[in-house]
Amino acid sequence: MAADAYSLLRAEILSGELQPSERLVEADLTARLGVSRGAVRTALVRLQQEGLVEHERHRGARVRLVGEREAAEILEARMVLEGLAARHAAARATPEDVAGLRAILADMRERLDAGDLLGVSDRNAILHARLLAMAGHATVDRLVAGLRGQLVRFQYRTILVPGRSDRSFAEHTAIVDAVAAGDADAAEAAMLRHLGHVTQALRESPQRNSASTAAAPNPTAS
């Protein structure tokens, strides 16, 4: 029951249903989620520790708003961690793994040609997730999952930068090539280069504080 409240709240925050800085009143959540107040409380504690909500004593919890500067920080951290994951993935990749990656790339290429940017973004997230899974590195997995959750507000921004999609595809191809070759150093370097460009694209992105009206369930930009 407590885990339920946690999952529900987390999903609502990640999907954008709960806007940043929105107050999370325990009584409201209790009624809306149909769970007891204690469950809501522990869920909020967990989300706070996870960095998704902030909590002031006697003032309640609110959805945490990450600003541009912190977003850049988070992306930097993700960069080095996913670089590490790419290194491990390259060292452990089986032929089947590589085939899977190439299939995702081909799929991404199709969407790209069709102009389906949202589809590209989804394949993007899938590719990164697959690499993380291949790395078999539980700690990095956990850390990246936590960091990714805090970037929901920026997930669709970089894809929209003109010309970004093509460069992104080339970068992904380089990563997959390095992993396929079993070259750990090259894989890590390619991942760092890729996410470095994402950071740069995010910085140059003109619209700040986009209202983030709605969002798909699970994806992650890069």
Added chain:
Amino acid sequence: MAADAYSLLRAEILSGELQPSERLVEADLTARLGVSRGAVRTALVRLQQEGLVEHERHRGARVRLVGEREAAEILEARMVLEGLAARHAAARATPEDVAGLRAILADMRERLDAGDLLGVSDRNAILHARLLAMAGHATVDRLVAGLRGQLVRFQYRTILVPGRSDRSFAEHTAIVDAVAAGDADAAEAAMLRHLGHVTQALRESPQRNSASTAAAPNPTAS
């Protein structure tokens, strides 16, 4: 009060007073820490989310035991994150910062010559902490703090490897030199080299599952 229980418990785990796999019975903690049960409960939830305790439903919480493999994973993650921090520190270092680092190094050299390995380990932790502070990177700071907490059981092991202290000092000197020169790439590389050697030393360390009888309040090995 809740924060108190959290701090107290965290300190007891980090100091080694609470052994790994030891059961954390809510009633006992309530009596021993002098706080109410609700406070103990939220403290346990936070510690669980932080990865210091594990919790099974209806079976209670126990201090989490991290094995050799996971310790290596954590060190790898710390390695790339502290490398990032070293990069930032090199870019932002003021002359006062550099002087502070050199002072710590000199202090460490003295202890080393005096054979005070525990003192060396402390200065070690101080040096890493100072670098993290200089980086001004809140996200990396938070992540590293979380990771460091899970490695308490291994904190004094690497220092004891014969000849490790001297090499460690040389590595630290290289890091400080790079930071002093403002060379971000070199600083990151030096930090990666240093923590890579720590990982290696940990792997080669003969005694596994050392009982960890007691420990100083706060230090961290490297």
Added chain:
DNA sequence: GTCGACAAGATTGTTGACAATCGTTGCCGG
């Protein structure tokens, strides 16, 4: 002697009510 069922104890999960605190509103004096 060993296995399984069963009951007792211990421990956690949940609920509801009460106390403490914060923000706001309306009032009063200047």
Added chain:
DNA sequence: CCGGCAACGATTGTCAACAATCTTGTCGAC
């Protein structure tokens, strides 16, 4: 008209009791 102030409503923090569940020890059957 404006600033301070007191009371109120709303919300969170805390506590104690109860229910649910797991573990342990015991007994009986095979």
